[in-house]
Amino acid sequence: MPVTHYEWSWGGSLPEILRHSEVKHSLLRDYLVDYFLTLVTSPAQEKIQLTIVDGFCGGGWYVSKSGREVPGSPIVILQAVDEAKARVMQEQQRRKNILFDVKLICIDKDASAVEHLRQVLEQQGYGEKLRSGEIETLVGEFDQNAEAVIAEVRRRSPRSGRALFVLDQYGYNQVPLPTLKQIFAALKQPEVILTFNVDALLNYLSEGNLRSFERQTGLDGAVSSTDMDKRYRGPGWRVRVQANLYQRLTTGSGARFFTPFFVRPDRGHGDFWLLHLSQHWKARDVMAHAHWKHHNHFVHYGASGFDMFSTGYAAKIDDEERPQAAFEFDDIASKSSLASMMEQIPQVLAQRREGVRFRDFFVERVNTTPATQAMVEQAVLSLVREREIEVLGDNGSLRHVKKALQDDHVLRLRDQRSLLLFGS
Numbered sequence: 001m002p003v004t005h006y007e008w009s010w011g012g013s014l015p016e017i018l019r020h021s022e023v024k025h026s027l028l029r030d031y032l033v034d035y036f037l038t039l040v041t042s043p044a045q046e047k048i049q050l051t052i053v054d055g056f057c058g059g060g061w062y063v064s065k066s067g068r069e070v071p072g073s074p075i076v077i078l079q080a081v082d083e084a085k086a087r088v089m090q091e092q093q094r095r096k097n098i099l100f101d102v103k104l105i106c107i108d109k110d111a112s113a114v115e116h117l118r119q120v121l122e123q124q125g126y127g128e129k130l131r132s133g134e135i136e137t138l139v140g141e142f143d144q145n146a147e148a149v150i151a152e153v154r155r156r157s158p159r160s161g162r163a164l165f166v167l168d169q170y171g172y173n174q175v176p177l178p179t180l181k182q183i184f185a186a187l188k189q190p191e192v193i194l195t196f197n198v199d200a201l202l203n204y205l206s207e208g209n210l211r212s213f214e215r216q217t218g219l220d221g222a223v224s225s226t227d228m229d230k231r232y233r234g235p236g237w238r239v240r241v242q243a244n245l246y247q248r249l250t251t252g253s254g255a256r257f258f259t260p261f262f263v264r265p266d267r268g269h270g271d272f273w274l275l276h277l278s279q280h281w282k283a284r285d286v287m288a289h290a291h292w293k294h295h296n297h298f299v300h301y302g303a304s305g306f307d308m309f310s311t312g313y314a315a316k317i318d319d320e321e322r323p324q325a326a327f328e329f330d331d332i333a334s335k336s337s338l339a340s341m342m343e344q345i346p347q348v349l350a351q352r353r354e355g356v357r358f359r360d361f362f363v364e365r366v367n368t369t370p371a372t373q374a375m376v377e378q379a380v381l382s383l384v385r386e387r388e389i390e391v392l393g394d395n396g397s398l399r400h401v402k403k404a405l406q407d408d409h410v411l412r413l414r415d416q417r418s419l420l421l422f423g424s
């Protein structure tokens with residue numbers, strides 16, 4: 001698989017940005033802005049603290065195909081923080097300032113890229129932050145620096161342990177599973193946005209190199225040597241191996257919540273995941289929201305509704321040459337999600353006749369749905385209007401909810417409906 005390596009040298013020509021990198025930047029920008037808006041809910045809050053680690057930061061500046069100069073991930077992150085602060089001030093009509101105590105640590109193994117980035121930061125007006133230590137640059141491999149960076153997050157916020165790791169690796173082997181595990185074990189509220197080029201991996205793996213891949217990445221047990229044996233590869237082997245790798249990576253990291261969506265790559269580039277790992281369902285919801293916003297560029301190769309792995313990756317390719325229609329986070333996907341959820345919600349409630357809190361209902365399913373909480377709420381409200389389900393307050397009294405559900409509202413199948421489902 002050809003890997004396009006970006007190169008930077010100050011005074012030299014800028015590397016041309018690939019379209020999928022621009023897509024990642026848009027998602028990162030939106031995610032960060034929404035992330036801060038979600039975290040700062042009270043106009044009385046005086047401070048928000050976060051450490052952002054850009055583990056594969058690059059040189060900070062590119063040229064687009066059309067000749068426009070565009071920022072790289074460190075600048076995108078800094079601009080998003082500025083935008084979030086302005087929006088918090090405006091949307092909460094604050095008189096009092098809020099302190100965004102954000103430290104950005106940029107790591108790249110290429111000294112020339114880091115030097116380029118430092119020059120770009122100066123040019124873009126972030127020189128003072130470089131000198132004060134609010135922005136730190138490190139030359140070296142991410143993995144070699146991970147422990148020191150985790151220690152810095154703990155020093156800065158021993159209680160909240162809040163940190164976002166943007167790990168935009170080339171390929172698939174620069175962020176070993178034990179490192180992800182260490183992040184999730186050592187910190188209370190870490191999040192990781194991880195690029196993982198799963199197609200490149202599957203093109204590269206063979207029976208001969210499987211063990212060394214496992215030793216290097218810690219992703220043992222996800223792929224068997226039979227999977228790699230060309231004589232036994234059926235049409236579905238690629239999707240099956242992808243699903244196993246996804247399981248191993250996400251649950252193996254120690255994160256509680258994840259998204260498995262793919263960036264739709266440029267022509268000639270394989271599929272790659274932009275995985276989001278977190279410890280809070282709200283973070284996962286904000287990320288799902290960002291995918292819907294950039295619907296032209298993200299895909300999910302599974303079902304809509306609450307059981308997205310049921311046909312899961314198996315739906316992606318029915319033979320090696322004929323990709324099926326993917327879930328594209330567009331209007332069609334949105335309608336199909338609503339329809340699936342309206343069918344599945346009564347089935348779930350039929351098993352929980354005492355009812356279930358809306359928050360619990362959503363959180364129990366969040367890892368296996370491409371839908372956001374707002375979309376699930378719409379499906380529930382449609383079922384309420386159709387008199388299939390009812391909503392109770394926490395004291396058990398009936399609530400006539402039309403527009404907005406609260407987290408502790410209890411959803412329950414209406415009696416008539418349960419009679420129909422149970423046939424008695």
Ligand SMILES: C[S@@+](CC[C@H](N)C(=O)[O-])C[C@H]1O[C@@H](n2cnc3c(N)ncnc32)[C@H](O)[C@@H]1O
Nearest residue numbers: 056057058072073108109110113141142168174
């Ligand atoms: C795809 S570019 C990153 C671009 C940057 N995240 C952006 O979006 O603007 C990957 C960068 O990772 C660096 N790199 C590759 N392997 C690395 C490693 N193991 N640790 C740290 N940096 C690495 C490369 O030098 C390159 O600058």
